[in-house]
Amino acid sequence: MAFMPVKFDLPKRVKLAQALWLLYWLSVMVGILIFSLGIFFKVELRKRSEMMDNNESHFVPNLLILVGLMACGLNAFGGKVCHDSLDPAKFPKWKPMLKNYLMFCCGFNVLLLATALLCFLMQFALYLTLAEGLRNGIRFYKDTDTPGRCFMKRTLDLTQIEFRCCGNNNYRDWFEVQWISNRYLDMSNDEVKDRVMSNVEQKFLMDSVPFSCCNPGSPRPCLQHHLTNNSAHYDYDHRIEELNIWTRGCRESLVAYYGGIMNSIGALIIFTIFLESLDMAGLKYLTTALESLTDPENPESESEGWLLEKGVKETFSDLLASMKSLVKTNQVEGGEEPAIHRAIQTQKHIPHTFI
Known part of the structure; x- marks a missing residue:
């Protein structure tokens, strides 16, 4: 049915x-x-x-x-x-x-x-x-002169501006890398030299972020540098200052x-x-x-x-039966070659007197 x-x-x-x-x-x-x-x-x-x-x-x-x-x-x-x-x-x-x-x-x-x-x-x-x-x-933000990384700074800045984010997990990710190229550092300045020499890897690290992290909704001019130093800015507390830069990570x-x-x-x-x-x-x-x-001759009939031409159970049974027959056919075809091979080997071992 x-x-x-x-x-x-x-x-x-x-x-x-x-x-x-x-x-x-x-x-x-x-x-x-x-x-x-x-x-x-x-x-x-x-x-x-x-x-x-x-x-x-x-x-x-x-x-x-x-x-x-x-x-x-x-x-x-x-x-x-x-x-x-x-x-x-x-x-x-x-x-x-x-x-x-x-x-x-x-x-x-x-x-x-x-x-x-x-x-x-x-x-x-x-x-x-x-x-x-x-x-x-x-890490490669500063490498604007390195082939293959020339546009990394531009891409990352546009991403932080468009998605209103800063860093990978948060803005503190910028504190762990040197994101300012050495060509823009005045190595004759004692403060810069001391900061570089104080680091084990000879990197210029600071508690600062790029301009693209700034929140344009902040009522005060954006603070990019010395973000964890409350005394460096008037009326500033980095623990409660949320409008200054984006606190959400870009990831x-x-x-x-x-x-x-x-x-x-x-x-x-x-x-x-x-x-x-x-x-x-x-x-x-x-x-x-x-x-x-x-x-069939009358389209209006x-x-x-x-x-499904048959019921679900019958159709499923027919499908299983066809799959089983297909598997058996493959097994027979796979078993024919060894049988022929054995027959040939047997014929090889028959003494010539019986031929």
Whole structure:
């Protein structure tokens, strides 16, 4: 007995074909949106690629671009089939392809599910990538004359301004590195020389941050230097002064930004899976309804459509049986060669007197 059978007449088949045509082209639009979001995500990652520890973070946007293109192609084909489904002259040419097409759509839904899971699960990997990349970015901030690091200062400053953050974990990360190049230090100055000589690694460390850490909402001029020295500034206490510079780390800000993008894309892909499932179910009903016409010569005759030709249990049993037969066939084919080989070896050992 067929699973979920539905009776159809000509008006119902026409309405189903029209609704499916619209649904398929809606899926095409969603595919274009996924493709666009993949490009947007890739561009956003590329903007700050200098602060990424590796290129693995581009795997997700590349997959989104591929999935978007596949969604456009598959759904455009499905829309064409629905458009031609009620034309007796055009529909027969699509019939041999429909079974493989529906199987391919099932595989595409599995790919969509894997992509959605990656969008949610890769955020931790992105967190680690940004943590290491920002740490290196702060360390190389001063190397504006070094090939490959010339624009690190610009990228990091723009990031801190745009995302209203400072440092990797917080602004104190700048206290642990020398972020001013030696070419801009007056080594004849006793104070500079003493600070460099007092450090084991001969670095010029200070409790200061770049200008990009300044909060424009502060009521006072930005204080960048001697941030932990209350006596260096009038009416200043670094323990309660929160408006002067951004206290949030850039890793937290960037993970929240990219995580929001990935969560939104993941939710869109889950919606796409639901939409693709509706498309497949509707197309299955439409094709089976056209194939089961009571009078094939009369397009207005009634018919019956279904999702599965047999019940779920019977279909599952048939699938298991076909898989078992396939495994047995492979085992037989794999066992033939050793048997032939043994026969040849036996023949070699037969005395010539018996031949």
